Amino acid sequence: MLTRIVHRIINSVADAVMNRMMQDPYTENLFSYVTITQKLTLRAIVEAAMRAESGKPIPRPLGSPIVLSRWEQLMFNPVHLYRMPTQDGVRVQTGVTIGPKAKKPLMLEIPILISGMSYGGALGLKAKQALARGASMAGTATNSGEAPLVPEERREARYFIGQYNRGGWMNDHESLSQLDAIEIQLGQGAQASAPMGTSSWQMDDEFRRRFNIPEGEDAPIHSRLKGVNRPEEFPPLVRKLRQTYGVPVGLKTCATHYLEDEIDCALEGGIDYIVVDGAEAGTHGGPTTLQDDVGLPTLYALARTVRHLEKRGVKHEVSVIAAGGLTTPGHFLKAMALGADAVYIGSIALVAMLQTQFNLASPFEPPVQSVLYHGKFKEDLNIEQGAEHLAKFLKSCVEEMKLTAISLGKTDLQQIGRDDLVCMDRELATVLGVDYAGWSRAEQRAAKKEEMALKPNKADSLWKWDDFMSYTSGDEAGDTTKPLH
Structure with missing residues (x-):
């Protein structure tokens, strides 16, 4: 009896709702919520409300949800008879050397590094310790981010990269002398070179002590690095750091349309490695416009960086680390095939580190509350787990990358190059210098030769034929396999 009554009530209510939805004009119809959300998007509606509440830039955690790099358009080319797959039992090498021309190159066991996520400005101490220890267990490096040298983190890190940063907190001799690589941070993919920092009211005593900030003062990250107010002041800084400490000195910026000019400036100083930090990069909480609308996508920036270094004839001595939105072993290996020596990961590393500890903050708080410096559950994080x-x-990712290398007939991850890729988009294939999937290798080379013979000075060609052939994969174009380190 009760069931029938409940069913009748539900049926009556449902009928009334459906009738109103079908009969009311749009201006009075609750269905307009659906169309408004479709037009504006739920994200834009919520972020508009946040702006209206605070009147300030809104910090969104972990970077932009907009993915502009079309990694899914790239596929690897397995071999069966063209050349033989790598034989069972043959060990696939996974090591990488960052800064081969430095006095003390950074030699790692795997090409996946933990990117710069700062203590205090972003993460809590336990999160930084867990990242450093996990990286050490896997034989790779972790990065300080824009922060001072934290002894607890340094002790956990077998290989430690410190950022010479715009806040000035890692720029002293005592800190720099403890690093395995120095990364000059002029910007990052999710925040560009915009001034950031931590306000005094956000600091506790621990923060002020480690950052050496007097009570009542802010901890600013300036738009410019101290002492570098003109481009010509940057190369001497690179030379000084290289000569003083002997470790690789790298440059990290937000990927930009001016990247070739900025790389040239860094090369003048003898830079050892370049970090390509694309627009999909993460951050603990950068303004949304800087995340969504500034910079170059990682895929395009990486291709341009590698192409420029190759044209300058220095790719073999200047390492490239790709960063920004890389989340899977496939992404990592595709970036390496396009010329990266290694990759940085950040957001996905936090997800992997948390694993079941995602539950620390849920269901009433987001997972970042377990790792952020001001997170409500940061002290509950289990470092060992x-x-x-x-x-x-990291081990799982590397094993999948090794299996892919075997199917490509390779014995070292560093051997994988553009000739091992094919692209399903013709325009993107041209930009990246890889073959298009719709035509055979022979057809593409024949068509290109015929085109250039008919129109040798074609104005709308992306590159001259010689440049195209030197950059395109395949036997006729020359072997693009990267030299082993």
Whole structure:
């Protein structure tokens, strides 16, 4: 009896709702919520409300949800008879050397590094310790981010990259002398070169002590690095750091349309490695416009960086680290095939580190509350579990990359190049210098030769034929396999 009554009530209510939805004009119809959300998007509506509430830029955690790099358009080319797959039992090498021309190159066991996520400005101490320990267990490096040298993190890190940063917190001799690589941070993919920092009211005593900030003062990250107010002042800084410490000195910026000019400035100083930090990069909480609308996508920036270094004839001595939106072993290996020596990961590393510890903050708080410096559950994070999960994640990724290398007939991840890729988009294939999937290799070379013979000075060609052939994969174009380190 009760069931029938409930069914009748539900049926009556449902009928009334459906009738109103079908009969009311749009201006009075609740269905307009659907069309308004479709037009504006739920994200834009919520972020508009946040702006209206605070009147300030809104910090969104972990970067932009907009993915502009079309990694899914690239596929690897397995071999069966063209050349033979790597034989069972042959060990696939996974090591990488960052800064081969430095006095003390950074030699890692795997090409996946943990990117710069700063203590205090972004993450809590336990999160930084877990990342450093997990990276050490996997044989790779972790990065300080824009922060001072934190002894607890440094002790956990077998290989430690420190950022010479715009806040000035890692720029002293004592800190720099403890690093395995120095990364000059002039910007980042999710925040560009905009001034940031931590306000005094956000600091606790621990923060002020480690950052050496007097009570009542802010901790600013300036738009410019101290002492570098003109481009010509940058090369001497690179030379000084290289000569003083002997470790690789790198440059990290937000990928930009001016990247070739900025790379040239860095090369003048003898830079050892370049970090290509694309627009899909993450951050603990950067303004949304800087995340969504500034910079170059990682895929395009990487291709241009590698192409420029090759044209300058220095790709073999200047390492490239790709960063920004890379989340899977496929992404990592595709970036390496396009010329990156290694990759940085950040957001996905945090996800892997948390694993079941995602539950620390849920269901009433987002997972970032477990890792952020001001997170409500940062002290509940288990360092040992986090490190173990991160190390297992890295191991899993590398094993999948090795299996792919075997199917390509390679014995070293560094051997994988553009000739091992094919692209399903013709325009993107041209930009990246890889073959288009719709035509055979022979057809593409024959068509290009015929085109150039008929129109040798074609104005709308992306590159001259010689440049195209030197950059395109395949036997006729020359072997694009990267030299082993």
